[in-house]
Amino acid sequence: MNEGVEWALHSCVNLCFIPGEAVTAKRLAAFYNLPTAYLNKQLQALTRAGILTSTSGPKGGFQLARRPDKISVLDVVTAIDGPEDAFRCTQILKSGPGADPKADYRKICVISQSMRKAELTYRRELAGKTIADLVRQVETSYPATADDTRNWFANLKS
Amino acid sequence: MNEGVEWALHSCVNLCFIPGEAVTAKRLAAFYNLPTAYLNKQLQALTRAGILTSTSGPKGGFQLARRPDKISVLDVVTAIDGPEDAFRCTQILKSGPGADPKADYRKICVISQSMRKAELTYRRELAGKTIADLVRQVETSYPATADDTRNWFANLKS
DNA sequence: GTAGAGTTACTCGGATACCCCATGTCCGAGTTATTAGGG
DNA sequence: CCCTAATAACTCGGACATGGGGTATCCGAGTAACTCTAC
Numbered sequence: 313m314n315e316g317v318e319w320a321l322h323s324c325v326n327l328c329f330i331p332g333e334a335v336t337a338k339r340l341a342a343f344y345n346l347p348t349a350y351l352n353k354q355l356q357a358l359t360r361a362g363i364l365t366s367t368s369g370p371k372g373g374f375q376l377a378r379r380p381d382k383i384s385v386l387d388v389v390t391a392i393d394g395p396e397d398a399f400r401c402t403q404i405l406k407s408g409p410g411a412d413p414k415a416d417y418r419k420i421c422v423i424s425q426s427m428r429k430a431e432l433t434y435r436r437e438l439a440g441k442t443i444a445d446l447v448r449q450v451e452t453s454y455p456a457t458a459d460d461t462r463n464w465f466a467n468l469k470s
Numbered sequence: 471m472n473e474g475v476e477w478a479l480h481s482c483v484n485l486c487f488i489p490g491e492a493v494t495a496k497r498l499a500a501f502y503n504l505p506t507a508y509l510n511k512q513l514q515a516l517t518r519a520g521i522l523t524s525t526s527g528p529k530g531g532f533q534l535a536r537r538p539d540k541i542s543v544l545d546v547v548t549a550i551d552g553p554e555d556a557f558r559c560t561q562i563l564k565s566g567p568g569a570d571p572k573a574d575y576r577k578i579c580v581i582s583q584s585m586r587k588a589e590l591t592y593r594r595e596l597a598g599k600t601i602a603d604l605v606r607q608v609e610t611s612y613p614a615t616a617d618d619t620r621n622w623f624a625n626l627k628s
Numbered sequence: 629g630t631a632g633a634g635t636t637a638c639t640c641g642g643a644t645a646c647c648c649c650a651t652g653t654c655c656g657a658g659t660t661a662t663t664a665g666g667g
Numbered sequence: 668c669c670c671t672a673a674t675a676a677c678t679c680g681g682a683c684a685t686g687g688g689g690t691a692t693c694c695g696a697g698t699a700a701c702t703c704t705a706c
Binding site: 338 | 636637638639640641642
């Protein structure tokens with residue numbers, strides 16, 4: 313899995329602490345000492361997926377495109393890592409003896425079915441968790457984090 | 471995910487159709503027109519993991535190291551693809567402001583927790599399915615496959 | 629003081645290099661079947 | 668005919684190339700804030 317997924321999720325959570333204001337990739341990157349241009353690339357992907365909105369120029373930056381409880385963790389993962397399953401069925405049965413050339417082995421191969429079923433439970437788990445859930449968990453377990461983060465972004469001078 | 475996982479699972483199922491006999495990587499590869507040496511590499515990994523046993527020389531080859539109902543799909547996936555989770559938490563929180571240098575953020579970061587929880591359901595699903603289950607499914611849905619496969623391996627002359 | 633036009637600085641966005649790992653290949657160590665020869 | 672030893676062939680095992688995608692970077696298009704001037 314792409315490493316940018318981790319960055320994207322953390323950035324989305326941080327954006328929740330700075331509502332109604334565009335935050336630049338530069339500042340989001342400085343928060344974790346990440347390479348600015350590369351994080352920008354990930355944020356672009358989130359923008360293309362409709363999760364963030366971007367504005368150019370001074371006072372520009374990124375912000376959430378919709379309410380955090382309408383953004384699932386799966387949305388972010390899919391935006392960064394792509395929609396393909398981890399297990400790619402290449403239908404090797406088609407190269408085997410007695411194969412049906414016009415059959416779709418991605419659907420009828422029991423191995424493909426089993427792997428796909430497991431991935432569906434995985435995706436269902438991620439789809440059931442929203443950015444808002446993550447924020448709530450942070451606020452419950454670490455009450456100071458929200459204010460600390462807000463202050464850090466407010467006081468950042470460079 | 472490594473493509474060899476697909477090959478390994480299919481090969482394990484095929485080995486179930488040829489009990490009590492060592493099958494060479496060459497023949498297993500010929501069944502699906504796979505590159506022999508590369509499939510051999512995957513079978514080596516299964517051997518290191520204790521899933522297969524290998525014998526050298528003429529009449530050598532691979533066979534299952536234990537009963538198919540004692541080999542889970544997860545065992546095979548782990549043997550080929552490694553034990554690491556797909557989502558690797560790099561603990562970027564450690565580089566953030568107000569971080570605890572001696573904390574293990576892989577355990578306390580809510581994002582890491584969520585991703586890990588989802589992967590656990592994924593692994594649990596794969597752990598609950600055995601090679602024997604796959605074989606049984608094949609035999610139920612495609613009754614001719616078992617005999618056809620046996621005959622193909624028996625009649626292979628090269 | 630105010631409006632407006634020009635300038636400046638800043639940000640995103642995509643095009644461009646770099647590098648590591650999955651993919652693919654090859655040759656040697658070891659083992660067993662085979663065979664030839666002698667008893 | 669039978670036993671033994673040398674031979675040969677076959678297989679796994681790991682070491683060695685190669686290519687594609689993730690990683691990282693840079694520069695240009697566009698935009699909004701700022702400033703200066705004229706009224």
